[in-house]
Amino acid sequence: MDTASRMLRLLSLLHSRAQWYGAELAARLEVTPRTVRRDVTRLRDLGYPIDAEAGIGGGYRLGLGGRLPPLLLEDAEAVAIAVGLRVATTTTVSGVEEAAISALAKLHQVLPVRLREQVDAIAAHTTQLPQGELPPVDSGVLVTLAAGCRHSEGIRFRYRTHDGAESERSVEPLQIVHTGRRWYLVARDRERQAWRTFRVDRITQPVLTGNRYRFVDPPDPVTLVAEGTGVAPWDLVARLRVQAPADEVAGQIPPSQGVVEAIDDTTCEVRFAANELGPLVAQVCRIYWPFEILEPPELRTAVHEHARRLLNS
Known part of the structure; x- marks a missing residue:
C-alpha cells in the first residue's frame, strides 16, 4: 500500500471509532507504530x-475542527446522499439550494457508473408535488437554532407574529420540528x-446567549407543534375517545392532521380541528376503531345524520 492510500485508510479508521491505540492502527495498516506516527x-x-x-x-482520535476528512461510503449510502441532495435543491431553506447543487455535482463526478445510473433513474422518474408558495427559511438562522438545541444553550432573537407585530x-430551545x-x-x-x-x-437575528439549562419534564415537541398548527388555530375542536392503542391510531392520523394522546394501554384521545363541521365529520369517518365523540355535541349530531344518509342510500 502506497503512502497516499495508507493515509486515506488511516483517516477512514479514525473516523469510524472514537479512539484507536497505535498498535491497533499499525496492525490494521500492516505497518509499524513508527510509520503510524509519521502518517499522523x-x-x-x-x-x-x-x-x-x-x-x-x-x-x-480525530479531533474537532480542521479540514473535512474524506468520506468512504457504501454503495447504498452514496445513493441515499445523492437522492437527498436532489431533494435539498428544492428546499425552502434559503442558501442550501446552491450548496446542494454544488455538492451533488462533486458527488456525481466520483460516483461509479452503476450508482450514477441508479441516482439518475430515481431523479428521472420522481416528481415532487407542488407545495405552493412557502416562506423561505434562512439557513444561518436554522444552524444557530440547531446549535442551541444541541448544546442546551439559550437564544435571543427577534420574532414577528402572524399579524406583523x-x-x-x-428562549431555551428544545427541538426543531x-x-x-x-x-x-x-x-x-x-x-x-x-x-x-x-x-x-x-x-431573525438569533444569538446564542451562553446560558446553559436543563429541562426537568419537557413536552413532546411533535405533539406541541401538532397542537399549535393542527388544533389551536381553528374554530371547532373535536375530541374523541378511541378504543385502540395510541401508537396504532397515530399510524392513521399523522401529527399534521391531529393530536393523539394515550389514556392507557388500550385507549387514547384524539383531537383534530376545522372551521366547519363537514371536515370534522370526514375525519371521524376515517377512524377504524370504536370511538366516542366527547365534544362538540353538534359533531355527534352531524355524524349520526351522515350515518343515516349512508344507510338509506
Missing part, C-alpha cells in the same frame, strides 16, 4: 486535527415561563 504527523500538516493520548501503545424573545411544509422551533419562553412554538421563517 503528515495528516496534521495537511490540516486534519488528530489528538494523541500518552500511554502504552499511544492513543489517537415584532418583539424580542429569550419540520412538518413537511414549515419549520418550527419548540422552546421554553423565559419571560412568559411557558412552552411555545415559533415559526422559523419569522425568526
Whole structure:
C-alpha cells in the first residue's frame, strides 16, 4: 500500500471509532507504530486535527475542527446522499439550494457508473408535488437554532407574529420540528415561563446567549407543534375517545392532521380541528376503531345524520 492510500485508510479508521491505540492502527495498516506516527504527523500538516493520548501503545482520535476528512461510503449510502441532495435543491431553506447543487455535482463526478445510473433513474422518474408558495427559511438562522438545541444553550432573537407585530424573545430551545411544509422551533419562553412554538421563517437575528439549562419534564415537541398548527388555530375542536392503542391510531392520523394522546394501554384521545363541521365529520369517518365523540355535541349530531344518509342510500 502506497503512502497516499495508507493515509486515506488511516483517516477512514479514525473516523469510524472514537479512539484507536497505535498498535491497533499499525496492525490494521500492516505497518509499524513508527510509520503510524509519521502518517499522523503528515495528516496534521495537511490540516486534519488528530489528538494523541500518552500511554502504552499511544492513543489517537480525530479531533474537532480542521479540514473535512474524506468520506468512504457504501454503495447504498452514496445513493441515499445523492437522492437527498436532489431533494435539498428544492428546499425552502434559503442558501442550501446552491450548496446542494454544488455538492451533488462533486458527488456525481466520483460516483461509479452503476450508482450514477441508479441516482439518475430515481431523479428521472420522481416528481415532487407542488407545495405552493412557502416562506423561505434562512439557513444561518436554522444552524444557530440547531446549535442551541444541541448544546442546551439559550437564544435571543427577534420574532414577528402572524399579524406583523415584532418583539424580542429569550428562549431555551428544545427541538426543531419540520412538518413537511414549515419549520418550527419548540422552546421554553423565559419571560412568559411557558412552552411555545415559533415559526422559523419569522425568526431573525438569533444569538446564542451562553446560558446553559436543563429541562426537568419537557413536552413532546411533535405533539406541541401538532397542537399549535393542527388544533389551536381553528374554530371547532373535536375530541374523541378511541378504543385502540395510541401508537396504532397515530399510524392513521399523522401529527399534521391531529393530536393523539394515550389514556392507557388500550385507549387514547384524539383531537383534530376545522372551521366547519363537514371536515370534522370526514375525519371521524376515517377512524377504524370504536370511538366516542366527547365534544362538540353538534359533531355527534352531524355524524349520526351522515350515518343515516349512508344507510338509506
